[in-house]
Amino acid sequence: MERVLRSGGELAGEYPLVFGPDAPGSLVTLGEDGIVHSACATLVRDLVIGGERLRIGLIGSVATDPDRRGRGLATRVLEAAERELARDGAVxxxxxxxxxxxxxxxxxxxxASELDFVFDAEVVARLPQRGTQRRAAPDDEGALHRLYSRHRSRVERTEAETRALLRSPGMETLVMHEDRDVRAYACLGRGADFAGTIHEWGGSPEDVLALVRAHFERLHGTRNELFLLAPPDAHEFAAFAKDVGARSAVGVLALAKILDPIAAAERLADWTRGEARVDIETGNEGETSVTLSSPTHSTTLRASDLLxxxxxxxxxxxxxxxxxxxLDVSFARLPLAPFVWGLDSI
Ligand SMILES: CC(C)(COP(=O)(O)OP(=O)(O)OC[C@H]1O[C@@H](n2cnc3c(N)ncnc32)[C@H](O)[C@@H]1OP(=O)(O)O)[C@@H](O)C(=O)NCCC(=O)NCCS
Structure with missing residues (x-):
């Protein structure tokens, strides 16, 4: 995987939850005589979406030996990964x-979606200067985990997992503190990903914006702009960023695929309860058909409709x-606003 994806560089440190000691993730591999020709990484995670929870699977680092490409190996690896994740309860x-x-x-x-912000030098000059900033130290990791856990939309993590992720190579994490109290943090870059991008942060919008300024100043003009990713429901942060003139766009969160249509339809039934009825039928060929009905109308859905x-x-x-x-109804709980912070991607 390193040979294909990092030109011989180190992949393991970048994804501790897949490759690290006691990592919860796994690898799906295809090969012969002990030689791997194609592989990918998988990781089961629980998404916290406001008051809701949803078990999902992450897939990453899909790679086939250059000499073996175009023979369907990655297709088979991906299918095996999808089956394994579904078996482990990922919807x-x-x-x-x-x-x-x-x-x-x-x-x-x-x-799903994310908010992408751009901060250039002119905007940075208008950002607040407050608190005291410094690089995060191992002693801060518990405080950073607590700030992370306050986000309404996130991946559920143990403190030990946050600690391992915060030690990712190629990442600069700044914290803002007052006395000994860490009030905010912002992670910039990570391994070969997220160049010039703050992909995880926590704390009040003003404190995080002050950390954007601190990151920009520490780069001493080597970058003309910094990017920042935020969850789609970060309305308060978005209002502050807009006030200082930061440009923003709504982006796509990720590519997704329903792995377990029955479990997905059951979740749809949870989220539309009182508004519509969900009927799930399995055909002779094992295919799932989902019908959504109100007292007066009904409609049949495909798996991609559920997404x-x-x-x-x-x-x-x-x-x-x-x-x-x-259907002449209104789904109060849909759509959801899931978000995966940059440190969780594999
Ligand atoms: C993307 C990658 C994993 C595909 O692996 P693979 O084993 O060749 O995949 P498959 O044989 O199942 O499918 C390859 C696709 O590329 C096409 N292809 C044709 N000739 C090819 C060739 N010489 N090399 C690669 N792909 C070729 C195939 O037709 C097929 O296209 P399709 O989507 O129309 O079916 C592989 O090219 C790779 O390792 N790339 C570098 C790493 C990478 O980009 N990974 C994705 C990170 S998320």
């Missing part, structure tokens, strides 16, 4: 890809709105 899977087309042809779809109802790409709710009109 859907997420992955991040530079080239989405390979995955789109295998049923993956763009899913769009849970959390549409870029928050575009056209399909959900159309369904609400067709």
């Amino acid at each position: 859907l899977a997420l992955l991040w890809a530079d080239d989405a087309s390979f995955y789109r042809r295998r049923g993956w779809r763009e899913f 769009e109802l849970f959390a549409p790409a870029r928050g575009e709710c056209a399909r959900l709105g159309e369904l609400e009109r067709r």
